[in-house]
Amino acid sequence: MPNEAPAIKAENLTRRFGKFIAVDHVSFEVRRGEVFGFLGANGAGKTTAIRMLCGLLHPSGGEAWVSGLSINQDSRKIRQRIGYMSQKFSLYDDLLVEENLDFFAGAYNLSVADANKRRDEILKRFSLEEVRRRLTKSLPLGWKQRLALGSAMLHQPEVLFLDEPTGGVDPIMRRNFWETIHGLAAQGTTIFVTTHYMDEAEYCHRISIMNYGKIIAMGEPSKLKAEFGLPTIQDVFVHLIKGA
Amino acid sequence: MTSQMADVIIRASALSKTYSVKEGRARKQVQALRSFDLEVKTGEMFGLIGPDGAGKTTFMRILCGLLLPDSGQVAVLGFDPVTQQHKIKQDIGYMPQRFSLYQDLTVEENLNFFTDIFQVPRQERSARTQRLLEFSRLGPFSKRRAGALSGGMKQKLALSCTLIHTPKLLILDEPTTGVDPVSRGEFWDILGELQQQGVTILVSTPYMDEAARCDRVALTYAGQILALGTPDQIAGQFPHQLVRIFTRQPYDVAAALRQLEILHSVELYGDHVTVALDDPVTVVEIIRKNLDKRGYSYTSIDSGQADLEDTFVYLMRQLSQATQPELGNDLDSHAK
Numbered sequence: 001m002p003n004e005a006p007a008i009k010a011e012n013l014t015r016r017f018g019k020f021i022a023v024d025h026v027s028f029e030v031r032r033g034e035v036f037g038f039l040g041a042n043g044a045g046k047t048t049a050i051r052m053l054c055g056l057l058h059p060s061g062g063e064a065w066v067s068g069l070s071i072n073q074d075s076r077k078i079r080q081r082i083g084y085m086s087q088k089f090s091l092y093d094d095l096l097v098e099e100n101l102d103f104f105a106g107a108y109n110l111s112v113a114d115a116n117k118r119r120d121e122i123l124k125r126f127s128l129e130e131v132r133r134r135l136t137k138s139l140p141l142g143w144k145q146r147l148a149l150g151s152a153m154l155h156q157p158e159v160l161f162l163d164e165p166t167g168g169v170d171p172i173m174r175r176n177f178w179e180t181i182h183g184l185a186a187q188g189t190t191i192f193v194t195t196h197y198m199d200e201a202e203y204c205h206r207i208s209i210m211n212y213g214k215i216i217a218m219g220e221p222s223k224l225k226a227e228f229g230l231p232t233i234q235d236v237f238v239h240l241i242k243g244a
Numbered sequence: 245m246t247s248q249m250a251d252v253i254i255r256a257s258a259l260s261k262t263y264s265v266k267e268g269r270a271r272k273q274v275q276a277l278r279s280f281d282l283e284v285k286t287g288e289m290f291g292l293i294g295p296d297g298a299g300k301t302t303f304m305r306i307l308c309g310l311l312l313p314d315s316g317q318v319a320v321l322g323f324d325p326v327t328q329q330h331k332i333k334q335d336i337g338y339m340p341q342r343f344s345l346y347q348d349l350t351v352e353e354n355l356n357f358f359t360d361i362f363q364v365p366r367q368e369r370s371a372r373t374q375r376l377l378e379f380s381r382l383g384p385f386s387k388r389r390a391g392a393l394s395g396g397m398k399q400k401l402a403l404s405c406t407l408i409h410t411p412k413l414l415i416l417d418e419p420t421t422g423v424d425p426v427s428r429g430e431f432w433d434i435l436g437e438l439q440q441q442g443v444t445i446l447v448s449t450p451y452m453d454e455a456a457r458c459d460r461v462a463l464t465y466a467g468q469i470l471a472l473g474t475p476d477q478i479a480g481q482f483p484h485q486l487v488r489i490f491t492r493q494p495y496d497v498a499a500a501l502r503q504l505e506i507l508h509s510v511e512l513y514g515d516h517v518t519v520a521l522d523d524p525v526t527v528v529e530i531i532r533k534n535l536d537k538r539g540y541s542y543t544s545i546d547s548g549q550a551d552l553e554d555t556f557v558y559l560m561r562q563l564s565q566a567t568q569p570e571l572g573n574d575l576d577s578h579a580k
Binding site: 164198 | 429453
């Protein structure tokens with residue numbers, strides 16, 4: 001256990017856009033099966049960092065490994081090993097629920113047999129069986145969210161990146177979603193998640209808070225609250241960002 | 245009678261609206277609003293909360309005259325929003341969930357564009373644009389393209405565009421979704437200033453801390469109003485005793501407690517689990533024994549006051565267990 005390689009490791013990860021430094025020498029490690037909350041103000045560089053970790057954007061400097069693969073050298077392989085879901089679900093509205101799953105199974109190069117098996121598992125796991133023949137666009141947001149998560153889990157990724165997965169979702173749906181996320185983590189999936197709901201940060205094993213491209217705080221939610229003597233992560237967040 | 249009339253800026257009674265939704269080859273009727281009654285007083289900050297598909301967006305679109313109800317009456321500033329639209333158009337500002345800013349125009353150009361749309365008199369334009377830039381703290385970014393703004397700044401610009409014709413009534417559909425807590429706080433400070441200037445605000449939000457800042461809140465579900473009142477009044481409707489269990493194993497503790505039939509509800513809140521129960525003295529002892537037996541640790545078990553979110557979640561759970569929430573009642577896909 002002590003020697004197990006981290007699921008994600010970043011070392012001085014940096015990305016510049018012209019003169020602007022979106023991500024500025026960011027370093028952290030995420031353990032396998034950990035739920036890691038990647039918090040920050042709007043425009044702090046979270047999405048840029050996630051895009052680099054997913055192998056979608058080259059860093060200007062530094063290095064990171066996801067599932068042991070270098071983002072500089074193995075970005076293509078990384079994309080087969082990770083799942084990604086954002087608040088702008090990339091679902092096809094005009095396809096049926098099960099057709100969306102079939103489409104993503106194809107995109108992940110699953111064999112037909114595997115694709116069918118995984119599709120049925122996902123429909124069951126995410127309580128989508130009763131809507132499998134429905135047009136995706138006719139689903140309420142909470143159901144679409146489950147379908148988007150299911151689509152990102154088809155190829156059984158080791159690391160799941162969630163970029164504001166619960167934006168605009170009501171408190172009950174958010175709770176159900178987090179219980180699902182925790183279930184995935186308990187089975188060994190590593191979860192890397194951004195959110196603007198600070199109560200959700202309390203669900204994470206550890207969090208980091210980013211501002212202007214830098215990580216300005218990192219640790220377990222309870223320890224951060226104790227460190228700053230504040231009752232909630234929302235208070236810690238406001239204190240750190242406003243004080244910056 | 246007249247003073248009462250002047251006091252009410254939005255009056256809706258028995259509003260109903262049904263959409264026809266395609267399901268496979270068949271079509272299905274979905275009721276977005278069912279006999280929906282609501283009054284908003286002039287000068288109020290009124291919050292609409294409720295799960296997706298509760299009917300919030302449909303209600304707002306009806307108020308703006310963008311949708312016709314199937315039945316029922318609605319008056320906004322004393323007028324019918326459809327047939328008398330011209331009388332109230334200048335007095336309503338509506339910010340939909342996805343407000344269309346022109347991404348390639350600068351902050352200032354976006355504002356100028358809306359002065360054209362709303363036919364702000366030429367001599368007033370520059371002063372009004374300047375005032376809004378100052379008010380929204382967007383002055384330093386006036387030459388930045390809207391597409392290059394952060395999420396929080398985009399929402400402030402959208403709000404400024406909505407305010408360009410100085411409306412008396414603001415209707416805001418989840419204006420801070422996807423916005424970080426610091427920017428949300430700033431956005432709500434701006435709303436507070438507007439209210440002090442006499443603007444009435446009807447706002448929907450998924451954030452309970454925002455709902456708590458409203459004068460009154462309506463909790464909506466499946467096209468109906470479930471609870472209505474000040475945030476404290478709604479929190480006071482929690483029908484049981486509430487106990488919070490702080491633990492480092494909240495998921496395990498919640499799973500264990502869900503097997504205890506004496507509890508009315510068990511909810512996860514990140515670092516703690518909230519439990520609804522009666523007779524706390526006896527029941528807390530049972531909880532302790534149960535957790536000790538399973539070897540789950542906890543730092544404290546405290547009885548507490550239910551807040552708005554506790555009550556919201558409790559009432560919603562009761563309902564969604566009693567009635568399966570209607571599938572397909574999603575406004576983003578149907579109300580367009």
